[in-house]
Amino acid sequence: MSFRRLDNIDEKIIDATIALSALQQGWRGFATKDIAERCHISEYVIFKHFGNKQTLLALADKKVCQAITEGARDIAKREPDLQSFSASMLDWLIQHPDITFFSLNFGHGVPHASETQLPNDAVCSKIWAENGRYIFKADPSASDFDCAFAWHFLLRNLLDFAGFILLKNVEDTPEARALPLRILSEGISLEKEPSL
Numbered sequence: 001m002s003f004r005r006l007d008n009i010d011e012k013i014i015d016a017t018i019a020l021s022a023l024q025q026g027w028r029g030f031a032t033k034d035i036a037e038r039c040h041i042s043e044y045v046i047f048k049h050f051g052n053k054q055t056l057l058a059l060a061d062k063k064v065c066q067a068i069t070e071g072a073r074d075i076a077k078r079e080p081d082l083q084s085f086s087a088s089m090l091d092w093l094i095q096h097p098d099i100t101f102f103s104l105n106f107g108h109g110v111p112h113a114s115e116t117q118l119p120n121d122a123v124c125s126k127i128w129a130e131n132g133r134y135i136f137k138a139d140p141s142a143s144d145f146d147c148a149f150a151w152h153f154l155l156r157n158l159l160d161f162a163g164f165i166l167l168k169n170v171e172d173t174p175e176a177r178a179l180p181l182r183i184l185s186e187g188i189s190l191e192k193e194p195s196l
Helices: 008-023 032-039 043-050 053-078 082-095 097-105 122-135 144-166 174-190
Strands: none
Touching: 008 032, 008 043, 008 053, 008 097, 032 043, 032 053, 043 053, 053 082, 053 097, 053 122, 082 097, 082 144, 097 144, 122 144
């Protein structure tokens, strides 16, 4: 699929799709007419610009993936270790609830919270491997699989924790955040794979 340059109305439509997916807990919970209403446009405009809902969701997914990757890379530049990176990334996900819930509910390009396997898509796997290599400052000899697995494990769990906090299933306190982050760090360090 090739991606064209987006104009302002396209961005509005994509942002509305992300927000509705987050609100409705998944892309099946809303229709293109709901997106049109939210953007104060005709449903015809959506079909003219995107063709169908699946194309629109793919573009929304791509935007969410880019946002998470850029956020993670910015954080990794200023956080020297996995613990501080994880804490800051968790904060970032909590501060961006639409991105977090879209990722939990749609999750093609971003690891889905309930996903247990790495993607079969070669492009997606390569992006995950690059992210893992960068975030974990991996040794050059680490395999792409190990780096992708580490990124998948980290982000999947951070999305889960952020989702719990945003849904108020746990009280958002330093203690509440410290426990899952400690479990996450220990889980990564105790894994036989990845060997970073």
